[in-house]
Amino acid sequence: LQFYMHDQTSGSNPTTAFVTTPQINNDTYFGVVAVFDDLLTRSPSIQSARVGRMRGMFTFDSLSxxxxxxxxxxxxxxRAGSISLHGQNPFLDPQRELAVIGGSGEFRCARGYATVST
Structure with a gap:
């Protein structure tokens, strides 16, 4: 599977909501928690065919x-079912991996990894 996620953190239609803000002053946003519901498309253009949604949460979890x-x-x-991903995402790295930790329906018992790039 290959798709492109479109994450909107601002504007008139944001797809990410920041739930918490850090209780300490830091340069790494440590403590920020956000939830997202992002559109997936077939190509990098947000105007391309819509193929799905990616929903979940992320936490800035490093002080360094x-x-x-x-x-x-x-x-x-x-498709009937979903794929579950989990892992560390050092988003400034050009290429990352998230673990495929399972799935449901057609994707039951899915395993492997997802390659993520920015």
């Missing part, structure tokens, strides 16, 4: 680096 702990569920339109 910009990094996220991320959990998400991928829903592909027209």
């Amino acid at each position: 680096a910009l990094s996220l702990l991320q959990s998400a569920t991928v829903e592909i339109f027209g």
